[in-house]
Amino acid sequence: MTAHPAPNARTDQNRNADTPTDPQIAARQKWMSVLARTSRARLEAQWSENHSSENWTHLREPQIGMVMVRARAGGTGQRFNLGEMTVTRCAVTLSDGTVGHSYVKGRDRIQAQYAALFDAVMLRDGSASDFIETLATEQAAAKRDHARKVAATKVDFFTLVRGDD
Numbered sequence: 001m002t003a004h005p006a007p008n009a010r011t012d013q014n015r016n017a018d019t020p021t022d023p024q025i026a027a028r029q030k031w032m033s034v035l036a037r038t039s040r041a042r043l044e045a046q047w048s049e050n051h052s053s054e055n056w057t058h059l060r061e062p063q064i065g066m067v068m069v070r071a072r073a074g075g076t077g078q079r080f081n082l083g084e085m086t087v088t089r090c091a092v093t094l095s096d097g098t099v100g101h102s103y104v105k106g107r108d109r110i111q112a113q114y115a116a117l118f119d120a121v122m123l124r125d126g127s128a129s130d131f132i133e134t135l136a137t138e139q140a141a142a143k144r145d146h147a148r149k150v151a152a153t154k155v156d157f158f159t160l161v162r163g164d165d
Contacts (some may be wrong), residue, residue: 035115035135036105046128054117056095062113063088063089065087086106089101094120124133
């Protein structure tokens with residue numbers, strides 16, 4: 001009988017953490033990411049315009065806390081703890097029992113509340129999908145614009161080989 005080493009659960013967990021296999025999970029991660037980066041004013045205006053008659057309650061009132069931000073050396077190396085940041089989380093329940101959650105950076109309780117409300121609406125019937133897609137397109141354009149501006153100021157450093165060893 002051959003003994004097989006036990007799988008390294010920590011390595012397996014880290015390997016799969018960034019690649020969801022379920023399309024529903026991937027879709028929810030996308031819209032929650034978009035909502036987390038959307039301003040309070042934009043979320044509030046959209047909710048007032050299209051969902052103001054919706055009945056809901058807090059499952060968990062907005063709470064402010066800290067999380068550890070992790071990074072990778074060189075973007076691909078080993079993970080390390082970069083530092084802490086403030087986040088606000090919230091959970092809401094729509095009148096039909098659908099539960100929405102959110103985590104947003106910073107201390108804006110109202111932004112977290114609206115993000116959770118939109119998460120619940122998306123889980124229930126997807127009625128905010130056009131709004132989410134518009135936000136995602138705008139955020140992608142802003143990211144490309146920022147990358148273009150950063151690339152314009154890039155400096156390439158190089159070493160000249162001199163004849164004296």
